Amino acid sequence: MKDNKIFELIDAEKQRQSEGLELIPSENYASAEVREAMGSVFTNKYSEGYPGFNSLDGSDDEVLSIEPDNYRYYGGQQNTDKIERLAIARARRLFHADHANVQPHSGAQANNAVYNAWLEPGDTVLGMNLGHGGHLTHGAPVTQSAKIYNFVSYGVNPETGDIDYDEMARLAAEHQPKIILVGYSAFSKIPDFDRVAEIAKDIPDCLLMADMAHVAGLIAGGAHPNPLDHGFHVMTTTTHKTLRGPRGGLILSRGKVSSPLKKPEHTLENIPTLIDRSVFPGTQGGPLMHIVAAKAVALYEAEQVSFQNYAREVVSNAKVLADALMAHGFKLVGGGTKNHLILVDMMASFGIDGKIMETMMDKVGLTLNANAIPNDTLPPFRPSGIRLGTAAITTRGMSRNEMIKIGSWMRRIAEICVEINSGRQPENAFTNELTAIREEVRQIAEIFPIPGIQY
Numbered sequence: 001m002k003d004n005k006i007f008e009l010i011d012a013e014k015q016r017q018s019e020g021l022e023l024i025p026s027e028n029y030a031s032a033e034v035r036e037a038m039g040s041v042f043t044n045k046y047s048e049g050y051p052g053f054n055s056l057d058g059s060d061d062e063v064l065s066i067e068p069d070n071y072r073y074y075g076g077q078q079n080t081d082k083i084e085r086l087a088i089a090r091a092r093r094l095f096h097a098d099h100a101n102v103q104p105h106s107g108a109q110a111n112n113a114v115y116n117a118w119l120e121p122g123d124t125v126l127g128m129n130l131g132h133g134g135h136l137t138h139g140a141p142v143t144q145s146a147k148i149y150n151f152v153s154y155g156v157n158p159e160t161g162d163i164d165y166d167e168m169a170r171l172a173a174e175h176q177p178k179i180i181l182v183g184y185s186a187f188s189k190i191p192d193f194d195r196v197a198e199i200a201k202d203i204p205d206c207l208l209m210a211d212m213a214h215v216a217g218l219i220a221g222g223a224h225p226n227p228l229d230h231g232f233h234v235m236t237t238t239t240h241k242t243l244r245g246p247r248g249g250l251i252l253s254r255g256k257v258s259s260p261l262k263k264p265e266h267t268l269e270n271i272p273t274l275i276d277r278s279v280f281p282g283t284q285g286g287p288l289m290h291i292v293a294a295k296a297v298a299l300y301e302a303e304q305v306s307f308q309n310y311a312r313e314v315v316s317n318a319k320v321l322a323d324a325l326m327a328h329g330f331k332l333v334g335g336g337t338k339n340h341l342i343l344v345d346m347m348a349s350f351g352i353d354g355k356i357m358e359t360m361m362d363k364v365g366l367t368l369n370a371n372a373i374p375n376d377t378l379p380p381f382r383p384s385g386i387r388l389g390t391a392a393i394t395t396r397g398m399s400r401n402e403m404i405k406i407g408s409w410m411r412r413i414a415e416i417c418v419e420i421n422s423g424r425q426p427e428n429a430f431t432n433e434l435t436a437i438r439e440e441v442r443q444i445a446e447i448f449p450i451p452g453i454q455y
């Protein structure tokens with residue numbers, strides 16, 4: 001008997017996604033093929049261990065022509081070995097990495113696995129402050145890793161919105177971190193990876209780690225620098241944001257790859273194998289092979305020329321949208337964007353908080369999220385800012401005209417929020433106008449359907 005309740009909700013979600021526009025910068029629309037792989041029979045299979053790392057250079061066909069030297073703890077790996085090896089080979093090619101571990105279940109798992117691979121309890125990590133755009137797993141006190149390791153935070157300069165590299169250098173010299181971590185969920189500049197590598201140069205055994213979850217698709221598509229090309233040892237990412245794959249994690253590294261069955265010496269050169277042992281058995285059990293298959297499909301898609309065009313278009317759409325918003329009086333942290341992401345200070349722009357804007361945008365089918373801005377004085381659940389991005393709407397094929405349209409809808413929504421927030425007018429005074437905007441959004445959404453989704 002079919003579980004109708006759940007399948008009705010799946011249909012409702014298909015409709016919500018199809019009729020609205022997704023502006024949350026960490027979301028995207030995975031292709032039908034990625035979703036098919038996710039729903040495949042690989043979900044039935046246990047594959048603890050690894051598929052062997054011999055001969056992963058060259059094309060897919062060359063990789064498939066070699067018999068894997070697998071290290072698995074279950075039989076029946078004839079097909080799983082091949083898909084995992086293809087995923088690894090594709091990830092290595094795309095990100096110029098010596099090694100890829102495609103098994104982390106999420107970005108948080110990927111980060112924790114790297115910490116566990118390189119650090120002893122009490123060791124210091126220098127990462128970006130959560131309140132300045134960093135990520136929870138970069139040392140927020142509520143996390144498990146913050147109980148184990150000593151996180152020290154650098155921030156951004158609120159005037160420029162850029163990383164305060166002088167502060168980073170001062171903190172690095174003072175605390176001698178074992179990891180310097182560059183990564184973020186709300187940052188719209190391009191990090192100066194060379195400068196960070198220079199800062200780390202004089203610190204013994206300092207691992208350079210980049211959490212590029214937000215921009216991995218831009219890196220893969222050549223629209224953003226790759227930290228592994230600038231002296232970084234490790235890059236972690238999720239696979240579902242700009243990379244447009246299934247929800248999951250990925251760890252890329254530079255160094256020597258050896259058998260995970262033998263513990264290697266604790267050196268930066270051995271980081272690939274230290275990471276493999278840290279993912280399994282260190283922090284995870286069986287890999288999700290249906291997700292690994294879907295990661296392989298997404299990486300295949302990211303190797304196509306069309307994906308390079310996509311990555312470039314995401315960045316140029318973000319710039320057009322940022323310019324449109326600024327022309328409408330929105331004050332952007334950092335004064336614009338260099339990637340896919342826009343952070344707006346709603347308090348400074350219109351005297352309203354980000355949650356009010358998020359809620360009102362939802363009513364017309366435009367989805368974004370309230371977000372803290374650097375040095376925010378408001379609490380995280382009702383912060384001063386909003387965060388939006390162009391990864392998903394670019395997947396739908398939208399470009400300049402639609403960005404300008406979104407900018408003008410947002411201006412009107414902000415004005416409505418101001419009226420309601422000030423108490424000058426009740427919300428129901430705007431019911432008809434909000435319904436009309438919602439209909440305009442629906443019409444544009446219909447012109448640009450989500451690839452691979454029929455509803």
Ligand code: DSN
Pocket residue numbers: 026107135185213
């Ligand atoms: N939750 C993600 C984001 O929205 O940026 C980061 O993991």
